[in-house]
Amino acid sequence: MRLATLRHHGRTRAARRDGDSYVLFPHSDVGTLLGDPDWRVRAATGGGATVPVSEVDYAPLVPHPNKIVCLGLNYASHIAEMGRDVPAYPTLFAKYDGALIGARDDVVLPAVSDRVDWEAELGFVVGRTARHVPRDEAMDHVAGYTVVNDVTARDWQRRTREFLSGKTFESTTPVGPELVTPDELGDPGATPDLEIRCEVDGEVMQRSRTSDLLFGIAEILSYVSDIITLHPGDLIATGTPGGVGDGRDPKLYLGPGQVLRTVVEGLGELRNTCVAEKSA
Numbered sequence: 113m114r115l116a117t118l119r120h121h122g123r124t125r126a127a128r129r130d131g132d133s134y135v136l137f138p139h140s141d142v143g144t145l146l147g148d149p150d151w152r153v154r155a156a157t158g159g160g161a162t163v164p165v166s167e168v169d170y171a172p173l174v175p176h177p178n179k180i181v182c183l184g185l186n187y188a189s190h191i192a193e194m195g196r197d198v199p200a201y202p203t204l205f206a207k208y209d210g211a212l213i214g215a216r217d218d219v220v221l222p223a224v225s226d227r228v229d230w231e232a233e234l235g236f237v238v239g240r241t242a243r244h245v246p247r248d249e250a251m252d253h254v255a256g257y258t259v260v261n262d263v264t265a266r267d268w269q270r271r272t273r274e275f276l277s278g279k280t281f282e283s284t285t286p287v288g289p290e291l292v293t294p295d296e297l298g299d300p301g302a303t304p305d306l307e308i309r310c311e312v313d314g315e316v317m318q319r320s321r322t323s324d325l326l327f328g329i330a331e332i333l334s335y336v337s338d339i340i341t342l343h344p345g346d347l348i349a350t351g352t353p354g355g356v357g358d359g360r361d362p363k364l365y366l367g368p369g370q371v372l373r374t375v376v377e378g379l380g381e382l383r384n385t386c387v388a389e390k391s392a
Contacts (some may be wrong), residue, residue, distance in 0.1 A: 113155055114290040115256070117141040119169040126161070128155055128288060134168060137228035142291055143345030144172040144326045146239055146255055147345050159385075172212035173258050173288045179346045180207040182233075182262060182276060182338055186326045186351025193359030202335050205275040207285060215288035215382045217260075219372060222281045228366045231352035232310035232374045234322045235260035236329055237291055242342040251301045251331035253342070255293040259362030261310065261347045261374040264364070266358045284390075285372065286382040287347065297378055303322075303328040306377040308353060313370050319352060320353030322376070347376040 114129040120136065126145040127134035130292065137159055144310040148154055182202040184363065185191050191198055219230050239255025251303055269278025294300035305323035309316060327335070332350060336342060356363035366386045374382040 113293045114296065115142050115145070115155060116168070116288065117171045117173055117175060117261060117292045118163065119171050120163065124171045124175065128159055128254055130162070132165050132216040133162040134165065136161050136163065141171065141175050142209070142237070143177055143388070146237065148337050148346035149175065151239070161265070170173070170214040170216055172214050173291055173345050175212065176209045176344050176349045178343045179340070180209065180212075180349070182207060182279065182349040183327065183332065183351040184303040187320060187324055188326065188356030189320060189324070189353055190356065190359070193354045193356070194360050198326070199279060202332060204277055206367045207280040209280050211285040213278045213286050213384070214382070215286055217283070217286060217384060218387045219263055219286065219384045220281075220283040220389050221366060221368060222265055222284070225281070226365065227266040227358070228284075229264045229266050229357045230312065230317060230366065230372055231262035231264055231356055232308050232318050232376075233260040233262050233349045234306065234308060234376055235287060235317050235349045235353050238342045238346040238373070239344055239346070241336040241344065242333060245264050245334050247330045250333040250337075251294070253333055254294060254329060255344070256293040256308050257297065257304065257376075257379055258287060259289070259374055259376045260287050261285065261372060261382055261384070262349055263372075266365075286384050288382065289380045292379050303330070304378070306379070308333070308377070309375045311373040311375075312366070317357070318352050318353055318355030322333040322350075324353065325350055
């Protein structure tokens with residue numbers, strides 16, 4: 113299945129993609145749908161009115177997850193370009209839901225930063241409550257996959273040893289357009305091997321494969337579940353490959369008017385125009 117959260121008549125609705133249309137559910141968003149223990153059955157068989165794909169307005173896939181957990185330093189190519197040591201354990205940081213935007217929304221470049229960078233990522237969404245989950249059972253807790261761009265203010269990221277301040281600026285993190293269930297991608301018990309790519313104004317900046325992740329999906333979910341209970345709808349971003357602007361010589365950063373395109377094979381694409389933050 114392919115599920116999305118759409119803006120429709122002044123509110124948001126969860127929906128299932130059926131060919132060239134989306135079938136709307138009564139649930140307000142994908143996160144709310146996943147909170148139903150029978151969500152797979154309801155998502156596969158339920159629904160009402162339809163909206164053509166050509167007319168949809170994507171909201172963030174899960175607008176208000178209980179948690180947004182992100183990984184840094186999870187591709188060897190990115191670790192090398194940033195001059196960091198290979199970590200023995202997943203490098204975790206968090207975001208707040210105010211950072212999230214939809215698949216076609218504008219990325220708002222913070223007025224206080226001139227070093228805003230791109231980070232294409234594979235994201236996954238939790239489908240079942242998870243606490244102390246063994247690695248060999250972890251994939252049973254994955255609802256599906258999505259596309260994320262962890263847009264980062266590098267100057268703020270480096271103000272301290274903690275990443276958060278550079279990672280969670282308002283309206284900077286596109287997520288979507290859909291949640292694609294594991295059975296759509298082949299082996300539901302393994303990290304999918306998908307091309308991941310980021311373009312700025314049509315120029316390819318990042319290209320890799322998700323199979324190159326240092327820590328795979330099952331290992332990430334199991335590890336995080338040992339720290340805190342994961343709930344249906346929680347969003348996890350798995351890290352970015354090499355090719356970020358901050359790792360180049362000379363360095364490159366995003367500016368107003370540039371178009372950021374993020375693609376993960378089989379999951380769809382994000383297409384976001386960068387705009388300057390308006391004065392208060």
